[in-house]
């Protein structure tokens with residue numbers, strides 16, 4: 177042990193806020209075909225694998241009937257920023273768990289830079305903000321290169337806080353997070369350790385507007401079946417329209433894409449009654465791709481609950497289970513952050529919020545008229561636990577994903 181300050185801790189705090197409204201859809205495949213292999217698309221496949229590996233771990237720790245919701249992109253981003261300061265085994269564990277073993281740090285950094293750039297083209301109807309922050313102890317100077325990389329590649333904002341006054345430091349970090357999440361996440365940080373050296377912060381804020389809003393006049397009270405014996409009342413929205421949909425009989429699942437304005441959609445994966453466990457057991461990025469390819473446009477009468485959930489998670493256990501262990505131990509090698517002080521990660525926490533309602537924005541709900549063929553619409557009733565994925569198409573990212581077991585649970 178060469179460090180004298182072995183108790184100095186580095187906390188990576190990950191958080192995200194989603195704010196979703198829904199509706200609309202267009203075909204994005206044509207936008208992809210002429211783009212070629214974009215730098216940020218290198219991340220798409222490993223990030224999706226990471227997202228599902230994390231799901232499996234979180235799900236195993238989550239009590240039945242509890243919601244799971246997180247931002248895979250946010251977590252991958254924060255760990256990648258962390259890896260810019262890591263070396264040796266600490267670095268290889270991060271890279272291999274993230275699925276980046278065939279890439280080097282420069283390629284990953286550049287891919288994220290490109291991704292932030294693409295996402296920066298925020299459309300008027302869609303707000304998508306992804307970025308990072310680094311709160312640094314007033315009397316601690318991280319290596320210049322780490323701070324430069326965080327700023328340059330990860331849209332990181334660096335600010336100094338006085339961890340010797342933990343309450344003030346927490347308040348300051350919470351103010352930063354609240355401002356970046358438009359007050360959706362306010363009290364993320366509490367009980368800071370006065371020996372903290374740095375806090376890494378990631379945020380993802382998404383506020384979408386359905387391409388085709390629901391008509392609030394059709395929202396009604398209805399039953400949602402949490403499980404065989406538990407039923408809760410939800411505000412059920414209803415909309416008849418043309419949606420991309422697929423019913424996979426073999427795999428007991430109905431999939432529907434509900435598009436937001438811009439380049440994002442919510443993909444709803446609704447297992448047949450009693451089949452959630454089975455579907456969660458096999459789901460991975462290949463199923464998502466398969467279903468995505470099989471989607472076809474149909475008349476649908478869609479029933480979707482209106483809800484708002486918040487989920488937080490301490491990710492330490494899951495990340496360790498996924499092979500990121502050294503980062504948390506005294507053997508951690510963050511020599512790319514500091515050559516004088518030994519650092520390790522003390523805690524990785526994450527919070528994500530999701531709101532789904534008829535429009536999602538205060539903007540007037542413009543009515544869209546669709547030409548309906550003269551056929552009976554398919555009825556899709558999201559009245560039981562489902563999986564939801566908020567997908568960003570231009571960068572092929574999973575912004576958020578989760579399992580909504582009970583829309584009325586806080």
Ligand SMILES: *[C@@H]1O[C@H](CO)[C@@H](O)[C@H](O)[C@H]1NC(C)=O
Pocket residue numbers: 280282283
């Ligand atoms: C990273 O990989 C790229 C492409 O293979 C290569 O050009 C570059 O020199 C590598 N950078 C480092 C720092 O190893």
Ligand SMILES: *[C@@H]1O[C@H](CO)[C@@H](O)[C@H](O)[C@H]1NC(C)=O
Pocket residue numbers: 391392393541
């Ligand atoms: C809801 O119903 C009211 C009263 O019938 C009507 O004025 C309003 O336009 C309806 N809203 C929408 C979005 O259609």
Ligand SMILES: *[C@@H]1O[C@H](CO)[C@@H](O)[C@H](O)[C@H]1NC(C)=O
Pocket residue numbers: 424425426427462463466470
């Ligand atoms: C069920 O999933 C498997 C694996 O992705 C796939 O090969 C098969 O085609 C799916 N079944 C249907 C009806 O789509």
Ligand SMILES: *[C@@H]1O[C@H](CO)[C@@H](O)[C@H](O)[C@H]1NC(C)=O
Pocket residue numbers: 294297299437438439570
């Ligand atoms: C979708 O993404 C493409 C590629 O980044 C961008 O050029 C386009 O403006 C985006 N469209 C919308 C509606 O956001």
